[in-house]
Amino acid sequence: MSIPDLVEALGLASSTLNRQTAALLKNGLVERTVDPSGSIVHKFRITEEGIGRLRAERDERHPAWTRPSVPGRRSASTASSAIWSSSTPTSSG
Template sequence: MDKPTHLIEFETMVLGRHIYLNTPRSRGGDGRLDRSAYILLSRILMEGPMSIGQLSDAFGLDASTLNRQTAAMLRAGLVERIPDPEGGIARKFRVTAEGERRLDTHRAESVRGLEKVVADWTPEEVAAFAAYLKRFNAGIEHLDGRPWPRP
């Protein structure tokens, strides 16, 4: 653990554990989103309606995985299938009002949790951490070839 990259590896592993354990997620129909729904809804909302093929390209997942995930989201009323607004053959998934409401609720809970973690940080420290995290993610996306759209 003498190299900074070793520390980054370790700390990102721990971060992943904390996020998984502490992020609001679906538990017995309480209306919370599971991790895959949270991520898919976020992407569709940023990009607009997306087909299974577009989702596959965006996430590097096979169509069967995405079919299972989107089927669950359809059953939950989080997305709906629509004809391609640009006239293409493939139907696309669009976030419903219920999906957007639940995503907003989930995101607000996540932000409240993060605000507790950084409560004793200065605004400059929070901004610097956000900038480094964005740069770190952008580096991963560059190597992976799948950039994530940002507001």
Template sequence: MDKSTHSIEYETMLLGRYRQLTAPRLRSDGDQLDRSAYILLSRLEMDGPMSIGQLSDAFGLDPSTLNRQTSAMMRAGLLERIPDPDGGIARKFRVTAEGGQRLRSVRERNIRGLERVLEHWTPEDAAAFADYLRRFNCDIERLEGRPWPRP
């Protein structure tokens, strides 16, 4: 393994550690979302309503895990179950107005945190970093066989 791979491993470990700085959680408001809810809501926002089976395929998770997560999110008012808009048998999950509002609020807070970190970067450096992150994630998705939708 070359030195770059070791460096990337270490820096991605640190990136996970610094998540609270770049994506702060404010305990005083009701807009916080745990990581799994944030990711699931983001996916439904991009793809629209999805069934447990579709979510299982998209995330590579066991349906029982997704049942627990979606049940908790429904109790919190973030998701609702609806009939399949395409007429299929399986019911699908859709983001509620509350879920969409909380997702937007947390995303804005994440963006503000990243802007604080990147405030001394040139626009070109920030764009190059974003391009490399996208490329890195796309290669992971290619290896997993699970592409992720992007805006």
């Protein structure tokens, strides 16, 4: 996602998101990627470290989210993984 994408999705000011993404980059939780469409806009993708930290934080704060509440129903953990799947890094880069 790009800063403009995040501004629209989260309803925050671009200056706020620039500060936050800088901190996430510094801590290795997200990485900059090249936009496949050739746009000059920077895109951000969550790193493996970011995924691990997100899951650990979620599991600590909301342990019920990691278990399906109804047999056969996807847990929130599975659903959130599906959301991030298009943004997660792959072994090829």
